[in-house]
Amino acid sequence: MTGASTQVFNLTIRSAINLVLIALLMFTGCQKKSDEQKEEKQVTTIQVKGSDTLVNVAQAWAEQYKKVAPTVDVEVSGGGSGVGIAALLKGTIDIASASRNMKQEEIEAAKRNTGKDAKNFTIGYDALAVYVHKDNPMNEISLDQLAAIFSEGGETTRWSQLGVTIPGAGEDEIVRVSRQSSSGTYEFFREHVLQNKDFKLGSRDMNGSKEVVELVGNTKTAIGYSGMGYATPSVKKLSISSKAGEPACSPTVENTFSKKYALARSLHIYTMGEPTGAVKQFIDWILSVPGQKILEENGYVPATAAN
Amino acid sequence: MNKEVNTDIVRPKQIPRRAFAAIAGEKLIELIIRLSGVSAIIFVLAIFFFVFREALPIFFSDHFDLFKFLFNTQWYPTSAVNVRYGTFALTVGSISITFLAMLIAVPFGLGSAIYISEFCGPKQKESLKIIIELLAAIPSVVWGFIGLTVMSRMIISITGAPVGVNLLNGGIILALMSVPIIVSISEDALKAVPDSYREAALALGATRWQIVYRVLLPAAKNGLLAAVLLGVGRAVGETMAVLMATGHAVQIPHGLLDSVRTLTANIAAELGEASVGSDHYHVLFLTGVLLFLLTFAVNLTADFVIRGIRRK
Structure with a gap:
């Protein structure tokens, strides 16, 4: 038992050391921050959080905006549209990005928590693409077939049921790649493909748009959905028809824009109340030509193309 | 001893002053030590109280049923049509991955502890111990990263599985993470066995293996069990690595x-989105309570097992 007791002793010493270290870190961290604030008082920080679909674009905006307005620091983080909106309601961020509309209960909660209305800016459009591995011979799929693959109680679990044999793949079972439930992409897919029914359990729920495409690119028998801006050479986007037999439409900029493509959606950013000062200038810049050009370069359809 | 007592008696006038400062200082230190001793209990109770308080409102929700929560496999916390909170699949995920990890880690951990403590030379012993401690210092996110990239590719190419992030991947990663803990604690336990046992066994003509098997393992039983259980605790509670390596x-x-999801990974992935005060939020805290009770049960059984061994 002495062995165990020395171990316990070691552990307490270790945890004590850890505590001291943490305290030190916090202390120095605080100091540093206040020093920085003293040095450059005029720097304002804008916090943007939310959609994983938009996180790459928002990052590019932040970098470019630094050149336009050097005194404004834009900090970007992902987590999912739901996470961003929840943070906006708590008041911890300035701008929430979302790949879905705000829900009624979220709008009400916003009013209740802050007394302000959430303000919506539509900043662009995106097509939700259905991805398969590049070796998959399939080129198009209907919404019904997708629902049968992804929804609870849907009967399609094997590629042979769709009449597809994937060359070089040992298995026939469809590997479904989905998103975590805080994702706006997840909710959009559930609403428009599954008609608000639930997903079949057992799908691989990835934590980001990029991860979905990556897993599909590594897995010959996989099928998944993600923003159209995330395509890589190892995956293929499927054309989508609303019913089997009807003409299918590919996720291109024109088709997204004309709403011919069934899974086109608008992209939003939200603020609490009418934005002012640096936040307003930032949003105006996003909606201006340079901001929209960055959106287009990242594979999305600019909002200004509508006019 | 007598001399000291004598000197005290010789100078009686100085005693009260010194004693006052000394007693006050001693009392203070005693108080601090006592507080830090009790603080563990306070912290555990406070954590349990907080987690349970956040979980409590779910029992009054219409969508909630305790039996279904424990034994239903359907986890649809954000469903638009039919919200269901069944954690059975998650519990099975946690238990199966821990079991697999221990299946790999315990033989390796004990074997390496026995080797370090009984079979290898002093130089090798030092370097092995340092390297194993280094293994314990690798952050769990880095383990998860290894699982996601290196291990997953290896599993696909060796087994031909369609997806490399699965139970096997998570189990191996968790095993690698718990081996250092098991090794260092079991090595301590083996070291604590008095050398006279080894000498006696040697004198009776036992071989090295016989000493280990017949003398050391029975003598160090309690410490070894503690080592394994700390490994189990590490495996049940691990979050980041399993979140990345199991396929979720x-x-x-x-x-x-097959891919699985564990209770811990589920909480980590979903707590960020669940708005404070919603059913989903409360049910995630209840999953936390479930996790707490699970580890509590493991520790308690361990305690009983150790006591049982002692009585014999």
Whole structure:
């Protein structure tokens, strides 16, 4: 038992050391921050959080905006549209990005928590693409077939049921790649493909748009959905028809824009109340030509193309 | 001893002053030590109280049913039509991955502890111990990263599985993470066995293996069990690595190559989105309570097992 007791002793010493270290870190961290604030008082920080679909674009905006307005620091983080909106309601961020509309209960909660209305800016459009591995011979799929693959109680679990044999793949079972439930992409897919029914359990729920495409690119028998801006050479986007037999439409900029493509959606950013000062200038810049050009370069359809 | 007592008696006038400062200082230190001793209890109770308080409102929700929560496999916390909170698949995921990890880690951990403490020379012993401690210092996110990239590719190419992030991947990663803990604690336990035992066994003509098997393992039983259980605790509670390496699919695994989701990974992935005060938020805290009770049960059984061993 002495062995165990020395171990316990070691552990307490270790945890004590850890505590001291943490305290030190916090202390120095605080100091540093206040020093920085003293040095450059005029720097304002804008916090943007939310959609994983938009996180790459928002990052590019932040970098470019630094050149336009050097005194404004834009900090970007992902987590999912739901996470961003929840943070906006708590008041911890300035701008929430979302790949879905705000829900009624979220709008009400916003009013209740802050007394302000959430303000919506539509900043662009995106097509939700259905991805398969590049070796998959399939080129198009209907919404019904997708629902049968992804929804609870849907009967399609094997590629042979769709009449597809994937060359070089040992298995026939469809590997479904989905998103975590805080994702706006997840909710959009559930609403428009599954008609608000639930997903079949057992799908691989990835934590980001990029991860979905990556897993599909590594897995010959996989099928998944993600923003159209995330395509890589190892995956293929499927054309989508609303019913089997009807003409299918590919996720291109024109088709997204004309709403011919069934899974086109608008992209939003939200603020609490009418934005002012640096936040307003930032949003105006996003909606201006340079901001929209960055959106287009990242594979999305600019909002200004509508006019 | 007598001399000291004598000197005290010789100078009686100086005693009260010194004693006052000394007593006050001693009392203070005693108080601090006592507080830090009790603080563990306070912290555990406070954590349990907080987690349970956040979980409590779910019992009054219409969508909630305790039996279904424990034994239903359907986890649909954000469903638009039919919200269901069944954590059975997650519990099975946690238990199966811990079991697999221990299946790999315990033989390796004990074996390496026995080797370090009984079979290898002093130089090798030092370097091995340092390297194993280094292994313990690798952050769990880095382990998860290894699982996601290196291990997953290896599993695909060796087994031909369609997806490399699965039960096997998570189990191996968790095993690698718990081996250092098991090794260092079991090595301590083996070291604590008095040398006279070894000498006696040697004198009776026992071989090295006989000493280990017949003398050391029975003598160090308690410490070894403690080592294994700390490993189990590490495996049950691990979050980041399993989140990345297991594939995050809600289902009861039918084989080593199925993806699973664990209770911890589920909380980590979903707590950020659940708005404070919603059913989903409360149910995630209840999953925390479930996890707490699970580890509590493991520790308690361990305690009983150790006591049982002692009585014999």
